[in-house]
Amino acid sequence: MSSSWPAVASEFVATSISSSRLPQSITGAGLKLPYIKLAEARWHGYLRCTATPQAWRTDLTTVDTVAQPEAKLSIFKSFAVEPGRPGPQPA
Numbered sequence: 001m002s003s004s005w006p007a008v009a010s011e012f013v014a015t016s017i018s019s020s021r022l023p024q025s026i027t028g029a030g031l032k033l034p035y036i037k038l039a040e041a042r043w044h045g046y047l048r049c050t051a052t053p054q055a056w057r058t059d060l061t062t063v064d065t066v067a068q069p070e071a072k073l074s075i076f077k078s079f080a081v082e083p084g085r086p087g088p089q090p091a
Contacts, residue, residue: 007087
């Protein structure tokens with residue numbers, strides 16, 4: 001992120017759990033924007049967020065397949081937003 005544009009808020013947006021995926025070319029274009037930390041459309045999933053006085057943590061949770069209800073869950077990436085540290089940091 002450019003020092004002339006300091007972070008003032010963080011937004012987390014999940015992929016779909018079962019809808020069609022976006023083409024990877026769209027997420028590749030999103031990564032060219034300096035304020036996007038991660039754009040990934042290969043996986044289906046959801047966000048699991050935990051808020052405490054010390055930090056906001058977001059885990060991008062993905063499923064191996066949407067075709068099976070018992071599909072394995074995995075944490076693809078995790079980020080934290082902490083007081084005094086602007087923007088999401090790897091957790």
